[in-house]
Amino acid sequence: MSVKNESPSKEVSTSITQGRTLFSPKKKARIGLNAINVRSARITLIPVFVLLFVFLALPMINSIQLSVSRWGGLGPLEPVGFDNYKFLFSDAQMRYSSRITIFYAFSVAFLVVAIATLLAAAVSANVRGHKAMKIIWFFPGIAPPTAVAIFWSSSFQPESGVVNVILGKLGLGNAYAWLASSDTALYPVIFVGVWSAVGFAFLVILGAVEQIPVSLREAAVVDGANVRQQFTKITLPLIRPILMTIFTLQIIWTFNGFTVVWAMTNGGPSDSTSILPILAYKEAFRYGRFGTAAAMAVVTGIFLMIVGTIGIRLSRSEQQ
Amino acid sequence: MKALVAKFFAQLGVWGWTVLVLIPFFFIMLFATKDTSDIYGKPLALIFKPNWGNFSGAWNAGPDEGTIGVWFINTGLLVTTALIVSLVVAVPAAYFTIFLSLKQNRAVMITVLSGTVVPTILLVIPYFKAYNQFGLLNKPIVTGVAYGVLAIPTTFLLMNRFFLDFPREVLEAGLLDGLSNSKIFRKLVLPLSVGQIVSVGILTLIWAWGDSQIAIVLLQSQSAQPISVGMLSFAADFTTNLGATFAGLSMAAIPPVILYIILSKYVTKGIALGGITK
Numbered sequence: 300m301s302v303k304n305e306s307p308s309k310e311v312s313t314s315i316t317q318g319r320t321l322f323s324p325k326k327k328a329r330i331g332l333n334a335i336n337v338r339s340a341r342i343t344l345i346p347v348f349v350l351l352f353v354f355l356a357l358p359m360i361n362s363i364q365l366s367v368s369r370w371g372g373l374g375p376l377e378p379v380g381f382d383n384y385k386f387l388f389s390d391a392q393m394r395y396s397s398r399i400t401i402f403y404a405f406s407v408a409f410l411v412v413a414i415a416t417l418l419a420a421a422v423s424a425n426v427r428g429h430k431a432m433k434i435i436w437f438f439p440g441i442a443p444p445t446a447v448a449i450f451w452s453s454s455f456q457p458e459s460g461v462v463n464v465i466l467g468k469l470g471l472g473n474a475y476a477w478l479a480s481s482d483t484a485l486y487p488v489i490f491v492g493v494w495s496a497v498g499f500a501f502l503v504i505l506g507a508v509e510q511i512p513v514s515l516r517e518a519a520v521v522d523g524a525n526v527r528q529q530f531t532k533i534t535l536p537l538i539r540p541i542l543m544t545i546f547t548l549q550i551i552w553t554f555n556g557f558t559v560v561w562a563m564t565n566g567g568p569s570d571s572t573s574i575l576p577i578l579a580y581k582e583a584f585r586y587g588r589f590g591t592a593a594a595m596a597v598v599t600g601i602f603l604m605i606v607g608t609i610g611i612r613l614s615r616s617e618q619q
Numbered sequence: 620m621k622a623l624v625a626k627f628f629a630q631l632g633v634w635g636w637t638v639l640v641l642i643p644f645f646f647i648m649l650f651a652t653k654d655t656s657d658i659y660g661k662p663l664a665l666i667f668k669p670n671w672g673n674f675s676g677a678w679n680a681g682p683d684e685g686t687i688g689v690w691f692i693n694t695g696l697l698v699t700t701a702l703i704v705s706l707v708v709a710v711p712a713a714y715f716t717i718f719l720s721l722k723q724n725r726a727v728m729i730t731v732l733s734g735t736v737v738p739t740i741l742l743v744i745p746y747f748k749a750y751n752q753f754g755l756l757n758k759p760i761v762t763g764v765a766y767g768v769l770a771i772p773t774t775f776l777l778m779n780r781f782f783l784d785f786p787r788e789v790l791e792a793g794l795l796d797g798l799s800n801s802k803i804f805r806k807l808v809l810p811l812s813v814g815q816i817v818s819v820g821i822l823t824l825i826w827a828w829g830d831s832q833i834a835i836v837l838l839q840s841q842s843a844q845p846i847s848v849g850m851l852s853f854a855a856d857f858t859t860n861l862g863a864t865f866a867g868l869s870m871a872a873i874p875p876v877i878l879y880i881i882l883s884k885y886v887t888k889g890i891a892l893g894g895i896t897k
Binding site for chain 1: 625626629630632633634636637639640641642643644646647658659662663704708709711712714715716718719727730731734736737738739740741742743744745746747748749751765768769771772775800801825828829830831832835836846847848850851854861864865868871872875876879880883886887890
């Protein structure tokens with residue numbers, strides 16, 4: 300083990316975390332430092348893998364097992380083959396929920412990345428007050444999602460809600476009951492999803508923007524590029540891989556996002572905002588149909604795995 | 620001229636977003652001290668007779684007096700357990716893993732990384748089944764263990780990345796001074812890693828404080844709920860007493876924000892370092 304560490308080959312060491320080298324070639328690690336520590340590594344990794352196995356791998360296997368069974372919350376599982384899946388694929392609510400979940404996740408992810416990129420571009424151009432804004436913009440990511448979701452859902456109430464009051468003062472009418480109608484309830488939910496997620500994406504994207512060498516932008520200025528051209532021709536192409544990564548992760552997070560939707564609408568009115576995690580939760584814990592709920596979870600998991608794989612592939616190919 | 624216009628719109632955009640970000644916090648605090656009739660009657664008025672009774676109203680909401688206090692204690696127990704589990708398990712492992720060969724370190728990283736993308740929805744039903752089977756439902760500390768384990772991958776990856784960049788000279792100096800390997804870790808490495816541990820810990824804290832998806836399943840009885848779940852029923856009960864609802868929201872939302880303002884340096888650093896694995 301230690302022999303390997305003493306002669307790190309360049310290519311391996313750069314491949315590990317984007318150019319961070321584990322050992323610089325000059326300072327070779329001592330055998331004494333390594334031999335005992337390798338044993339410590341094995342010992343300390345045991346609880347990591349045991350816990351991850353118990354809390355991640357086993358439940359996943361269990362979910363798959365549940366998804367081919369009938370289970371009401373008590374007693375043994377009753378195997379039913381693929382009945383749960385057959386039911387799901389013929390169920391109108393399931394089809395509707397899948398559609399709005401995809402719509403919800405993609406629109407939130409798109410808006411988050413777009414707004415966060417514009418904000419990062421503005422801050423990196425040193426707009427006034429940018430230091431304080433960097434801190435303030437992450438408030439929505441810090442506050443408990445339940446609390447902000449309850450606030451926003453109260454503020455979307457017609458007439459008395461803050462949003463309607465402000466719109467009324469601006470002369471735009473104050474009687475919008477978005478959350479009460481199946482046709483419009485999803486839009487306030489998308490808004491709150493975006494509102495709470497931009498801060499995080501902004502910080503990550505800003506980190507990428509700030510890594511662009513100043514000399515590149517200066518060269519563009521010398522060539523006569525204006526602010527917009529600097530942004531579209533230099534900044535944007537260079538941060539595209541990170542944008543792709545954030546977009547993918549945001550889809551996965553929003554797809555999984557239970558709290559905001561649950562606290563705002565409980566999935567209603569009449570299941571019009573029941574995204575898949577909410578539908579599965581209700582199926583299991585309201586109606587006691589744990590088998591179908593598990594099948595929904597498995598379908599969701601497979602879909603997210605596909606999205607994740609495509610996303611990672613795309614951001615990898617962007618990097619090259 | 621064009622540049623000026625662009626600058627103007629950039630300025631307008633960032634101020635507009637800042638206002639939008641602050642609106643809920645402003646109104647939650649404003650309404651927390653307003654009488655319910657004033658919230659309906661003159662919501663935007665800044666001059667009004669404060670009604671501090673909202674806070675006692677919120678405190679005494681729920682089935683028993685002081686339920687909200689119990690929820691805070693439950694959140695505290697849950698979050699503390701999650702932090703202890705994730706840090707105690709992941710930090711030493713993340714450190715000692717750097718001594719494995721690069722290939723092995725990479726293999727460990729990839730295995731752990733795959734743990735960050737498992738959808739929560741795949742976990743909650745089996746958790747419920749298992750916790751129920753072993754009689755562990757409605758125990759905030761035991762639920763905190765699940766949160767802690769789910770935070771291990773992110774904690775491990777961020778700490779591992781940090782330790783890989785740790786100056787080797789420091790470790791070698793410790794060895795020359797005759798310190799044992801575990802002493803090097805405890806006496807030299809840990810004190811120098813406090814900043815990074817705080818950064819990573821805050822990410823876990825924010826998540827465990829705010830999440831409701833796991834807690835709503837494992838902590839169903841009202842006296843066992845954390846604030847993130849308790850507030851749901853609380854807001855539904857209190858449509859007639861909005862003032863108390865907002866007082867409750869402010870109690871739940873303001874402490875993490877204040878903690879963040881104090882420690883914002885660490886939070887932004889933690890995210891810049893690769894919080895995208897969370």
